[in-house]
Amino acid sequence: MTQKYGIIGFPLDHTFSPYIHNTAFNFLKINARYDKFEIPPISFEKDISRLKSENINGFNVTVPYKQKILPFLDEIEPIAKKVGAVNTIKKLSKNYWKGYNTDLYGFIQPLRGYLSEIKNVLIIGAGGAAKAACFSLLSEKKEIELTIVNRTIENADKLRTSLIDSFKNIITTHSLLQMEIIQMQYDLIVNTTNVGMGKLSLQIPLGVSGLVHKNSVVYDLIYNPEETLFLQSVSNKNIIRINGLQMLIGQAKKSFSIWTDKEYPYQILDENNFYKSEF
Numbered sequence: 391m392t393q394k395y396g397i398i399g400f401p402l403d404h405t406f407s408p409y410i411h412n413t414a415f416n417f418l419k420i421n422a423r424y425d426k427f428e429i430p431p432i433s434f435e436k437d438i439s440r441l442k443s444e445n446i447n448g449f450n451v452t453v454p455y456k457q458k459i460l461p462f463l464d465e466i467e468p469i470a471k472k473v474g475a476v477n478t479i480k481k482l483s484k485n486y487w488k489g490y491n492t493d494l495y496g497f498i499q500p501l502r503g504y505l506s507e508i509k510n511v512l513i514i515g516a517g518g519a520a521k522a523a524c525f526s527l528l529s530e531k532k533e534i535e536l537t538i539v540n541r542t543i544e545n546a547d548k549l550r551t552s553l554i555d556s557f558k559n560i561i562t563t564h565s566l567l568q569m570e571i572i573q574m575q576y577d578l579i580v581n582t583t584n585v586g587m588g589k590l591s592l593q594i595p596l597g598v599s600g601l602v603h604k605n606s607v608v609y610d611l612i613y614n615p616e617e618t619l620f621l622q623s624v625s626n627k628n629i630i631r632i633n634g635l636q637m638l639i640g641q642a643k644k645s646f647s648i649w650t651d652k653e654y655p656y657q658i659l660d661e662n663n664f665y666k667s668e669f
């Protein structure tokens with residue numbers, strides 16, 4: 391019987407996940423399919439209960455359900471429980487779902503070569519992706535000093551509180567407005583907001599060209615568009631710029647292994663195809 395996998399979220403127009411997983415299932419000759427299950431917020435609970443009774447082997451969870459899905463899980467891996475968000479679910483037996491957070495793994499992958507030089511970090515945003523980014527960074531490196539800047543300062547403060555429960559690092563928070571007078575330079579700046587994609591594709595979350603030095607890394611978790619205005623805004627600086635594609639592939643690889651107990655066949659992905667293909 392064909393195994394069933396997929397992704398739940400809303401909206402799901404621009405996801406590359408079906409391409410990433412179906413390409414690997416085909417390559418490894420696994421009898422499985424990965425589909426989009428777009429679930430509107432109004433019918434979330436009803437649709438999730440229906441999904442639970444269906445024969446789904448596993449699925450990814452994306453915006454806006456990474457936290458909302460938690461009450462439907464029967465088990466959560468400890469780190470995902472700490473982060474309070476899940477992006478991967480595996481059905482372990484009939485009606486028994488276990489949740490994982492593979493964003494933590496995906497986030498850090500493109501930074502591996504730079505981590506030794508990174509100490510001062512600016513995180514823009516304080517939602518689910520920001521939390522995963524902070525947990526991932528602070529678990530990886532003790533010496534990091536973190537600044538979180540967010541439109542809603544209360545959400546940045548909430549994120550800080552959840553982090554200081556687990557880490558001893560220096561963590562500061564600012565609103566976007568307060569950030570205008572800060573003259574610090576950061577080794578790593580990460581945009582974790584959705585400013586730069588979809589309806590917000592003509593905006594940037596924060597002007598950062600005065601906040602970088604010649605060895606800074608600027609990382610935008612958005613992968614579609616390939617180059618956001620945020621990344622473009624520092625293109626004249628000759629610094630390292632990373633979009634969200636490596637994170638997306640990293641988290642997908644880890645989800646694939648959780649579901650299939652097999653290594654993702656990384657060599658099959660031609661990243662240039664992502665932006666050429668229609669999904």
Ligand code: NAP
Nearest residue numbers: 515516517518519520541542545582583584611634637638
């Ligand atoms: P979320 O929990 O809804 O958080 C959204 C964040 O963006 C909040 O900090 C919010 O600020 C801020 N924000 C939203 N609209 C804004 C605006 N108009 N101006 C300023 N700030 C705004 O969403 P999420 O799950 O963290 O996802 C955020 C982004 O990360 C998305 O673009 C998603 O695609 C990306 N992501 C990428 C990957 C990957 O694999 N590459 C994985 C996960 C997420 P407030 O607190 O003020 O509302």
